[in-house]
Amino acid sequence: MTSGVVIVGAGVIGLATAYRLARDGLAVTVVDAERGATGASVHNAGWIVPIMSTPVPAPGMLGQALRWMTRKDSPLYVRPSPRPDHVRFMLSMLRHCNPRDFHHGVEALVTVNERTVSLFDEYEKDGVRFEYHRTGQLMAFHTREVMRRYQTEAASLERIGHSAAPLTGDELRDLEPALGKQVQGGLHCPQERHVDPASLLRGLTDRCRELGVRFLYDRPVTGIRSRGQVVTSVLAGGDEISGDVFVLAAGVHTGPLSRQAGFALPIQPGKGYGFDDASGSLTLRHSVYLGEAKVAVTPLSDRLRFAGTMEFGSSDSGIDPHRLRGIVRSAREFLPGFAPASRPRGWTGLRPMTPDGLPVVGPLPGKDNLLVASGHCMLGVTLAPMTAELVSGYVAGGQEASGNAFTPKRFAARRGHTVS
Ligand SMILES: Cc1cc2nc3c(=O)[nH]c(=O)nc-3n(C[C@H](O)[C@H](O)[C@H](O)COP(=O)(O)OP(=O)(O)OC[C@H]3O[C@@H](n4cnc5c(N)ncnc54)[C@H](O)[C@@H]3O)c2cc1C
Structure with a gap:
């Protein structure tokens, strides 16, 4: 003691x-x-998402990162840097991109997330005052192939009481009419929560x-x-x-x-970008994951928050306009009615990443x-x-x-x- x-x-x-x-x-x-x-x-999306209990290094991540390296507005970007700690870190992360380590990571995260939602509920009961939403999460996908990958990953969450029900594009639009016609299907995760981080x-x-x-x-x-x-x-x-x-x-x-x-x-830092939109051009009830774009959209009491991008090799808070534009573009692709009043003012956050x-x-x-x-x-x-x-x-x-x-x-x- x-x-x-x-x-x-x-x-x-x-x-x-x-x-x-x-x-x-x-x-x-x-x-x-x-x-x-x-x-x-x-500066984060404010999601409480045991359903996303997956480590970042995953089988296939390297190929994806290499494909995206050429695009300045891609969701994942490894900034070339000769710094030895950065190089060591990336090589070590690469070694973890295999099925065995991935499943070990999923198991550890699922286990620790068993009590997550009830602990947030206890915060409220104990008088912690914060903006807390219990409306659940939707994941939206342009392709069934990507959707199936998330569906498989989410299956391991059933044992801790979190579900991801598959929906057709039309069923998703019944729940969230702002989603565009290109959305082919998705997952409904009613147990997930979100907060206003500040x-x-x-x-x-x-x-x-x-x-x-x-x-x-x-x-x-x-x-x-x-x-x-x-x-x-x-x-x-x-x-x-x-x-x-x-x-x-x-x-x-x-x-x-x-x-x-x-x-x-x-x-090491994994830099993320986002912006807040209070134009009211769009209303959402659920938090929505724009699957292929890896963008999180969070409806808060007075604004929508958009967040995404994982950039390795940057440790400052500077804004690369290409990355921000990438998030805006994805938002328009999935949510065609999105029309911000002016050019969004971005923010960044450095996620503490491990290999x-x-x-x-x-x-x-x-x-x-x-x-x-x-x-x-x-x-x-x-x-x-x-x-x-x-x-x-x-x-x-x-x-x-x-x-x-x-x-x-x-x-x-x-x-x-x-x-x-
Ligand atoms: C774009 C984006 C979206 C995200 N979305 C989500 C999400 O939806 N859900 C989720 O679960 N997570 C999300 N995350 C991840 C989450 O935000 C981070 O994992 C989390 O905020 C890390 O918190 P922390 O307290 O460890 O670090 P930080 O928030 O970085 O806090 C560290 C604190 O330590 C202080 N500090 C640093 N150095 C010193 C020092 N030498 N002496 C004294 N104080 C010091 C800093 O001032 C700071 O206040 C997101 C992150 C980003 C960037």
Whole structure:
């Protein structure tokens, strides 16, 4: 048992963890480089989608990426970069694009997502105030072939109570008349949910404050002090912050921070793009996945949010207009009535990606009291409450559960580290 937990990062993962640990009765301090999250945790589609429990590296991904490399507006793009960490990361991801690793990843994600929806429901019951929609998700496809692939992947979710019912194009349009005639079929996933991401962060922050969590903003953590295997403090914006347990939940910056603690985790940015449209030219009831384009459309109370694109090799927040145009073009192809009032103002977010597509949750090798909660790739919102449950278990028990598919240790074996 411990009294003081210091969490680095006030994104959705850090906040969900702070909330859970504060409910456990612990004294929690959250340290953030900014005034709260500004990146991926705000700029995402807000989907709570256990039905999409699939790791990014998948069989066939390489071929697809190579085909798309020539198109500047494609959904997946690997920016050529000679940086050794980027090259190592991409080669490692490539090695995971095989059926065995993919199925292992699906199994781990499905298992951890069993309680996801009920944990979000509990947030509401406990007074976390956020915009939460239970209207379900539709996946729309131009071709039956692509639809069948998603249908097969979704089948493994039935055991945790999530379904994906196949529909014809006309049946889909009955549910969502804005979908165009080119849509040949789709899947209806009634158990999926969505949120307004910024409202979730606000709601968690407010509830954390009520539970006594201390927030230290504008303090980038620049150093980690240890005595042997025990971390004693972090250096943040001129302050030294002590604690008994530390949690690294710094999104794409978790890699450099873990290196400072003696074990560099391979977490790299996967840049996503999006924009919000309040023109009202289109109304949707469900969140809608534009299948072949890999674009997410989220109906929020005052606007529609469009999000997509996975770009490796970029770590800044700059906007490539080609990528943004690609999302607008896909939106028009699937939703012909979409007519934004003006040129959409884009935003970007950096997803913390891992080479095997699985999160990193558990003790950092070589440190007894330093936990990692990061690398959630495309599923950080979905997995936030369950990640917090796992961290809570480690903090209470001090031990890593055996068979943890998300253990940071999995990155030790390949590099020849010895881990006790
Ligand atoms: C376009 C797009 C769409 C997405 N859609 C979905 C979706 O629909 N559903 C879903 O489940 N997921 C989605 N995701 C993924 C999800 O957004 C991410 O997995 C998630 O936000 C990661 O959260 P995080 O808290 O780990 O990281 P972040 O949101 O990056 O937060 C990290 C925090 O750490 C702070 N920090 C960093 N370095 C330091 C430091 N040195 N010291 C102190 N603080 C530091 C940062 O300021 C930041 O506040 C999407 C992502 C993108 C980009």
